[in-house]
Amino acid sequence: MKRIPRLLLVVIVFLVALPLIPGLPVFWITQMNYIGLYSLVVLGLVLLTGVGGLTSFGQSAFVGLGAYSTAWLATALGMSPWLGLLCGLALTFVVSYALGAITLRLSGHYLPLCTLAWCLSLYYLYGNLDFLGRYDGIAGIPPIELFGWSLGPGERMYYLIWLVLLLAMWATHNLLHSRSGRAIRALRSRTMAESFGVDLARYKVVIFVYAALLGSVSGWLYAHMQRAVSPSPFGLGYGIEYLFMAVVGGVGSVWGAVLGAGAILTLKDQLQNVMPHIVGQNVNVELLVFGVLMVLVLQYARNGLWPVVAAAWGRLSGGVRCAAIPEVVMASMVGHPLPVRDRPPVGSLVLKVNQVRKEFGGLVAVNDISFELRAGEIMGLIGPNGAGKSTTFDLISGVTPLTAGTVQFMGQRIDGKVAHDIARLGVGRTFQHVQLLGDMTVLENVALGAHLRSRAGVIAAALNIERDSEASLMREAAVQLRRVGLGDVLGEQAGNLPLGSQRLLEIARALASDPLLLLLDEPAAGLRYLEKQELARVLGQLRSEGLSLLLVEHDMDFVMNLTDHLVVMDFGTKIAEGTPEEIQRHPAVLEAYLGGLDEDDMLQEATLA
Ligand code: ADP
Ligand code: MG
Numbered sequence: 001m002k003r004i005p006r007l008l009l010v011v012i013v014f015l016v017a018l019p020l021i022p023g024l025p026v027f028w029i030t031q032m033n034y035i036g037l038y039s040l041v042v043l044g045l046v047l048l049t050g051v052g053g054l055t056s057f058g059q060s061a062f063v064g065l066g067a068y069s070t071a072w073l074a075t076a077l078g079m080s081p082w083l084g085l086l087c088g089l090a091l092t093f094v095v096s097y098a099l100g101a102i103t104l105r106l107s108g109h110y111l112p113l114c115t116l117a118w119c120l121s122l123y124y125l126y127g128n129l130d131f132l133g134r135y136d137g138i139a140g141i142p143p144i145e146l147f148g149w150s151l152g153p154g155e156r157m158y159y160l161i162w163l164v165l166l167l168a169m170w171a172t173h174n175l176l177h178s179r180s181g182r183a184i185r186a187l188r189s190r191t192m193a194e195s196f197g198v199d200l201a202r203y204k205v206v207i208f209v210y211a212a213l214l215g216s217v218s219g220w221l222y223a224h225m226q227r228a229v230s231p232s233p234f235g236l237g238y239g240i241e242y243l244f245m246a247v248v249g250g251v252g253s254v255w256g257a258v259l260g261a262g263a264i265l266t267l268k269d270q271l272q273n274v275m276p277h278i279v280g281q282n283v284n285v286e287l288l289v290f291g292v293l294m295v296l297v298l299q300y301a302r303n304g305l306w307p308v309v310a311a312a313w314g315r316l317s318g319g320v321r322c323a324a325i326p327e328v329v330m331a332s333m334v335g336h337p338l339p340v341r342d343r344p345p346v347g348s349l350v351l352k353v354n355q356v357r358k359e360f361g362g363l364v365a366v367n368d369i370s371f372e373l374r375a376g377e378i379m380g381l382i383g384p385n386g387a388g389k390s391t392t393f394d395l396i397s398g399v400t401p402l403t404a405g406t407v408q409f410m411g412q413r414i415d416g417k418v419a420h421d422i423a424r425l426g427v428g429r430t431f432q433h434v435q436l437l438g439d440m441t442v443l444e445n446v447a448l449g450a451h452l453r454s455r456a457g458v459i460a461a462a463l464n465i466e467r468d469s470e471a472s473l474m475r476e477a478a479v480q481l482r483r484v485g486l487g488d489v490l491g492e493q494a495g496n497l498p499l500g501s502q503r504l505l506e507i508a509r510a511l512a513s514d515p516l517l518l519l520l521d522e523p524a525a526g527l528r529y530l531e532k533q534e535l536a537r538v539l540g541q542l543r544s545e546g547l548s549l550l551l552v553e554h555d556m557d558f559v560m561n562l563t564d565h566l567v568v569m570d571f572g573t574k575i576a577e578g579t580p581e582e583i584q585r586h587p588a589v590l591e592a593y594l595g596g597l598d599e600d601d602m603l604q605e606a607t608l609a
Contacts, residue, residue: 006317007255015162019155029154031265033225036161038261040218042245043168043254044211049243050251051176052207053188054104055112057239058119062212064126064234065092066219071138071229072131081144085220089213096212100205119239126231137230144224157225164221168214169254171462176254177328178461178470180206182448185437191399192435194419195428196513197452206458244290248297250304252439259306267293326491328443328474331467335475338453341426341514343546344410346376350517350548351396356405356415358391358572365391367572368405373517373565378539378549380559380580383569384593389552390432392569393519396550397429398422409517424452428515430506432522432552438495442486442505445494446477449512480508485534499526504535517548524555536562560584568592 019029041059048054069091070084079087103114127135143152144160151157175181183203186193193200223229241264249260271286279285301308344350351373358366366388373379381389394400396407398419407415414422428449436445450473456466478490484504489497494505503523510518520539524532532555539549539562553559559566560580568576568583570592576583583589 007313012166015166019158026154029158031269033154033158033161035258035262035265036158036165037218037222037225038242038245038265039258040161040165040168040221041215041242042249042257042261043165043172044214045242045246046249046251046254046257047172047175047184047207048211049246050253050256051187052184052204054204054208055243056115056208056211057112057236057243058115058122059211059215059242060234060236060238061119061122062092062096062215063219063222063238064122064229064231065095065212066216067223067229067234068126068132068138068219069216070220071141071223074141075138076131081142081220081224085217088216088220092212092216093209096209097205100208100212104201104204104208115239116236119236123231123235126234133230135231137228139228141223141227141229143227151224154225157221161221161225164217165258168217169257173254174464175210175458175462177444178466179447179451179454179456179473180458180461182437182440182444183451185440186448189435189437191394191419192431193448195397195399195423196449196509197420197423198448199420210458244294246304247294248304250306252303253306253310255310256304256306259309260304263305264290326441326443328441328447329478329491331471332443332474332478332490335471335473336468338450338472338476338514341516344375344516346374346546348375349373350375350410351550352406352408353392353396354406354408356392356395356407357403358388358395358400359403364572366395366402369567369569369572369574371567371574371577373548373550375516375548376543376546377565378543378551378563380551380553380563380566381569382553382556382559382566382583383575386571387569388572389569390521393429393521393550393552396422397427397519423513426514426516427519428510428513428517429519430503430510430521430523432525434499434502434506436494436502436505436509438493440494441490442481442492442494442497443474443477443490445505446481446509446512447473449480449509450476450514453512453514476512477508480511481505483511484508484538485531500528500531503527504531507535507538511542515547517550518542519550521552522554523551524553524558532558 018024018032041063045056045059048056066088069088070081073079073084073087074081099118103111106114126132132138143150145151151160176185180203183193183198184207186198187200187203190200245260245264246257248264249258250256268286271289275285297304349372354370355368356366356370357364357368369392381392383389391400395402398414398417398421402415405415406413409425409427412425414425453476454469454473456469460466481487481490484507486501486504486508489501494502497505503526507520507523524535527535536558543549551559551563563580566578566580566583567574568589575588575592576586578586
């Protein structure tokens with residue numbers, strides 16, 4: 001964690017000193033200004049595309065909104081550039097919010113296609129409106145003034161541009177390391193994010209608007225630097241270039257934005273200088289070189305250049321990882337405990353699944369299943385592979401809509417509710433196929449589970465003023481991790497844990513949501529014998545605290561020793577229900593599992609499976 005501030009220090013010293021170098025060509029400052037302006041837009045794409053997974057070719061249109069707003073207000077109405085900035089931001093907010101609300105529902109290739117469409121539309125709008133000067137644009141834009149000091153000269157704009165960029169990077173970094181940031185980083189794992197109460201649609205709009213606003217600020221700076229605007233820099237070509245920079249720099253990191261913009265603009269400039277001497281004046285090979293470069297980057301550095309540079313920097317600045325305790329682990333030590341939900345009295349009805357059915361086309365995955373689960377009870381849901389157990393979990397947690405039937409939780413109908421509302425009521429779950437964010441720390445992964453237990457918002461996160469709430473979430477995550485025996489790896493990257501520990505992490509994450517009902521899909525798979533015993537102890541303890549647990553598991557020893565009650569499914573249908581002793585003797589169960597072997601064989605075979 002110490003690495004980043006040291007890097008920041010080097011960057012700041014470099015930036016401040018650069019214009020002071022005697023005899024520095026003016027061109028360098030101009031070039032740096034452009035790199036700053038581009039970086040600002042690319043930074044938005046880091047969040048939108050790199051982290052959130054939403055591809056946009058249309059960011060240049062928002063740059064145009066910021067630029068044209070201030071240009072028109074300053075020239076036609078004589079308004080101060082600062083008012084122009086506010087109006088531009090307001091207009092961009094409204095437009096991007098509306099566009100986002102409409103287009104972000106689209107999935108797959110439709111979203112990028114849509115961004116192409118509105119980028120083109122806005123571009124033609126800029127070029128065809130009389131009051132915006134049509135294709136000639138608007139000239140005579142005044143410079144920005146700061147306390148009566150004109151920022152006309154290039155090197156003064158340079159300081160403003162880079163100050164704004166560093167602030168935007170700081171805010172983006174804060175945002176990424178917050179409650180909202182974890183939700184945004186989880187957007188690509190739709191099912192998992194929804195199961196912990198993340199409102200996907202809302203966070204998609206948030207990052208879309210955020211990226212658009214950064215573009216708008218870049219446009220504002222551009223207009224007052226150039227002192228003139230015309231439609232061409234806001235066309236589709238530039239939109240593609242921004243995305244290209246983001247991919248080359250590294251779409252997952254704040255520094256990748258600056259690296260991408262810097263590398264591409266510098267390369268472009270060099271190509272324009274050198275290439276005419278090699279291939280003659282009239283041949284434009286830039287595009288060709290960029291195309292080849294793109295292929296190389298995607299082939300050899302999928303995550304862009306930044307991870308490569310960061311690793312080199314780590315080696316250079318003495319050791320990749322320093323011994324210091326990560327910031328998040330420090331935070332977990334100072335947080336206050338979070339309030340907990342009232343638990344229902346032991347024995348009261350928690351979950352009532354009634355005639356629930358799920359059809360996938362012609363396949364009936366869950367066939368009119370009914371069962372009840374009471375507070376302080378562990379129920380096992382067992383059956384061969386493909387019996388419909390995981391699908392039943394998805395129906396209860398609202399991840400998949402059911403075809404027919406009803407589900408009641410704490411006396412309330414929850415079928416028909418969306419997953420994040422069901423999570424809010426106190427249903428926590430794990431997944432058969434582990435779903436965690438491998439490049440986040442163990443602690444942050446678990447804190448995502450407590451998403452609904454804090455209300456800290458996006459703006460507070462960007463400004464870094466929600467640290468108390470953040471520390472409480474980290475504390476809760478640490479408590480739950482210690483409970484499942486992962487107290488020693490809080491600051492590790494989750495992706496580096498062995499599979500067994502990742503499963504335990506998922507249980508801790510579900511517990512961090514303070515659930516009343518816990519759905520565990522094959523929690524003991526991949527665990528060693530002693531780990532299983534420890535897990536059984538933890539689950540037993542949760543039961544004694546009044547939690548209800550619904551468990552899918554293939555290890556029959558584990559299931560028979562732990563559960564109070566079992567439901568057996570086969571081909572989507574419930575074939576038996578009862579206590580572990582009753583189930584072990586149930587003829588239909590023996591038949592389904594093993595084609596009629598006796599109970600000892602059943603135990604043995606099922607454990608092997
Ligand atoms: P289990 O967890 O008991 O092994 P599942 O609930 O995962 O079984 O699957 C039950 C059946 O439903 C399987 O035949 C599976 O192929 C099918 N199935 C599960 N999810 C889907 C889906 N999204 N689309 C189509 N079929 C599915
Ligand atoms: Mg399953």
